Amino acid sequence: MKTPHIPPEWAFDFHGHLCPFMPIGYRMGKLAMKFLNVEREKDHGFFVFPQLGEGHPQTCMMDGIQVATGATYGKVLMEKTFYGKLAATFYHPKKGAVRYSLKPEFIDEMGKFEFFAYRKCGVEPSEIPPSVVAEVTNWVYEQPDDYLFKIEARPDFTFTPPKHSFNKAICSVCGEYVFERYLRLKDGKPVCIPCSGYNKGR
Amino acid sequence: MKTPHIPPEWAFDFHGHLCPFMPIGYRMGKLAMKFLNVEREKDHGFFVFPQLGEGHPQTCMMDGIQVATGATYGKVLMEKTFYGKLAATFYHPKKGAVRYSLKPEFIDEMGKFEFFAYRKCGVEPSEIPPSVVAEVTNWVYEQPDDYLFKIEARPDFTFTPPKHSFNKAICSVCGEYVFERYLRLKDGKPVCIPCSGYNKGR
Numbered sequence: 001m002k003t004p005h006i007p008p009e010w011a012f013d014f015h016g017h018l019c020p021f022m023p024i025g026y027r028m029g030k031l032a033m034k035f036l037n038v039e040r041e042k043d044h045g046f047f048v049f050p051q052l053g054e055g056h057p058q059t060c061m062m063d064g065i066q067v068a069t070g071a072t073y074g075k076v077l078m079e080k081t082f083y084g085k086l087a088a089t090f091y092h093p094k095k096g097a098v099r100y101s102l103k104p105e106f107i108d109e110m111g112k113f114e115f116f117a118y119r120k121c122g123v124e125p126s127e128i129p130p131s132v133v134a135e136v137t138n139w140v141y142e143q144p145d146d147y148l149f150k151i152e153a154r155p156d157f158t159f160t161p162p163k164h165s166f167n168k169a170i171c172s173v174c175g176e177y178v179f180e181r182y183l184r185l186k187d188g189k190p191v192c193i194p195c196s197g198y199n200k201g202r
Numbered sequence: 203m204k205t206p207h208i209p210p211e212w213a214f215d216f217h218g219h220l221c222p223f224m225p226i227g228y229r230m231g232k233l234a235m236k237f238l239n240v241e242r243e244k245d246h247g248f249f250v251f252p253q254l255g256e257g258h259p260q261t262c263m264m265d266g267i268q269v270a271t272g273a274t275y276g277k278v279l280m281e282k283t284f285y286g287k288l289a290a291t292f293y294h295p296k297k298g299a300v301r302y303s304l305k306p307e308f309i310d311e312m313g314k315f316e317f318f319a320y321r322k323c324g325v326e327p328s329e330i331p332p333s334v335v336a337e338v339t340n341w342v343y344e345q346p347d348d349y350l351f352k353i354e355a356r357p358d359f360t361f362t363p364p365k366h367s368f369n370k371a372i373c374s375v376c377g378e379y380v381f382e383r384y385l386r387l388k389d390g391k392p393v394c395i396p397c398s399g400y401n402k403g404r
Binding site for chain 2: 008010013014015016017022025040041042043044045053054055056057059060061062063064065066067070072073074075076078081082083084085086087101102104107119120124125126127150161162163164165166168170175176177178179180181182183192193194
């Protein structure tokens with residue numbers, strides 16, 4: 001038994017290397033879409049909140065989620081929560097929300113593969129022997145969904161996207177365009193955040 | 203004269219719709235890579251800091267940048283600065299940094315196309331007549347690089363990626379794995395951020 005949710009070839013081109021986590025994210029995304037009964041997002045209507053962070057491994061899941069769902073970072077549909085967990089909440093305003101997480105037993109079992117010995121020595125995924133990468137990736141493909149994923153409906157989850165505006169103005173210092181939300185005032189004139197000398201955007 | 207930096211077909215599958223901005227980001231990414239003399243990033247060594255934010259249009263650029271550079275959000279190589287500007291800084295620890303921004307004159311000229319009249323009425327890109335989308339996208343393809351982009355070498359730009367650790371532990375409340383950086387303590391026991399009741403991860 002092999003999962004039908006295997007990423008298309010271009011997903012590996014996008015991601016840059018073969019590893020087990022991009023495909024895990026892809027599968028998570030496909031299953032969450034099925035759970036919520038949503039199609040791949042063409043525009044700006046489906047949101048994913050990966051509960052991952054920075055400075056830890058296995059974040060590659062998020063690239064698989066982008067590929068599966070179309071809820072991309074570029075369309076401002078994906079934003080990490082910085083919780084350092086292997087989970088994500090999927091939210092569609094008309095269909096509700098569901099959280100998928102990786103089960104600890106699955107993570108422990110997967111962690112026994114040689115791939116992780118290389119990674120813990122600092123070997124980058126593209127430098128690991130392809131047979132070692134294929135071994136763990138294929139093993140994951142063969143495990144049933146309920147061995148990988150805990151699923152929690154989140155009926156109370158809500159999210160209000162930031163109000164959208166096309167308004168923009170020229171920074172009076174650098175002469176570049178700035179969208180209105182990020183304009184600041186200095187000596188009575190509109191400036192961008194870097195030219196303002198004030199703190200970051202939010 | 204047409205730019206040679208036109209996204210591959212799969213980039214449009216990834217992004218979900220045709221619009222001028224994904225291709226602009228792709229082209230920006232390709233040019234920045236050439237400027238810095240870096241290859242598409244397979245693993246985790248090339249960083250992009252888009253100076254965009256949220257609640258404004260034209261963020262689709264970032265998907266094109268992900269596609270071109272391999273500096274993806276899933277690999278934690280891309281992070282917005284929340285400045286609301288149409289620009290990005292590209293940084294390779296061994297090759298230096300460069301900032302590319304869109305020139306206001308180009309933005310103004312592009313803004314005259316019918317595509318933007320639809321967008322300002324709230325019509326999603328996938329719902330705009332394909333000929334209208336093609337008109338502006340093809341026009342952009344035909345403009346020279348120096349009409350689109352301002353280029354600034356950033357010799358003083360530095361960035362230190364967060365220290366990486368594989369350490370993780372089980373949250374004593376929910377039983378899920380948490381990477382060490384995001385573990386908190388509550389009543390002397392390790393917990394994840396949501397179970398802690400404390401504030402967000404950072």
